[in-house]
Amino acid sequence: MRIVILGIGNTILSDEGVGVHAAEALRAAYELPDNIEVIDGGTAGMELLDPLAGVDLLLVLDAIKARREPGSVVCLTGKEVPVFFRSKLSPHQVSICDVLASLEFAGDPPKDLVLIGVEPLSLELGTELTPTVAEKVPEMVAVAVEQLAARGIHLEPRLTTAEAN
Numbered sequence: 001m002r003i004v005i006l007g008i009g010n011t012i013l014s015d016e017g018v019g020v021h022a023a024e025a026l027r028a029a030y031e032l033p034d035n036i037e038v039i040d041g042g043t044a045g046m047e048l049l050d051p052l053a054g055v056d057l058l059l060v061l062d063a064i065k066a067r068r069e070p071g072s073v074v075c076l077t078g079k080e081v082p083v084f085f086r087s088k089l090s091p092h093q094v095s096i097c098d099v100l101a102s103l104e105f106a107g108d109p110p111k112d113l114v115l116i117g118v119e120p121l122s123l124e125l126g127t128e129l130t131p132t133v134a135e136k137v138p139e140m141v142a143v144a145v146e147q148l149a150a151r152g153i154h155l156e157p158r159l160t161t162a163e164a165n
Contacts, residue, residue, distance in 0.1 A: 064117030
């Protein structure tokens with residue numbers, strides 16, 4: 001089973017970069033088996049076609065405008081995801097929608113699709129997440145781990161230096 005965890009977002013627009021931060025937090029916190037690839041998709045678009053072709057599970061971490069309270073975490077699966085992307089929730093979503101549509105057209109879409117997003121507070125220029133959104137990164141990671149576990153993929157936490165000694 002080939003799995004891609006894709007963190008997307010613009011890391012110079014405050015909370016827009018939360019997906020990239022969450023993907024990195026997941027990679028740092030858990031031992032990942034060889035069949036799981038974590039990709040920092042940044043604001044990439046069609047260049048993601050090859051890395052996403054033929055995946056069994058695509059788990060997307062992103063900032064999404066769902067008209068909820070800032071910091072609200074949203075998890076969507078399957079057919080809910082492309083519909084959600086059509087509403088142009090963030091500046092790069094058209095590219096992800098195009099990638100998913102292109103993979104579908106080529107007959108190589110992800111077999112399973114999960115979107116874990118958080119409602120941003122600020123999309124202003126800045127490299128730091130707002131505290132409201134930053135405190136939700138661990139929750140995004142936990143939801144990702146739960147979604148993987150629901151599909152039979154159980155991740156082992158990495159040992160910290162203190163735990164290893």
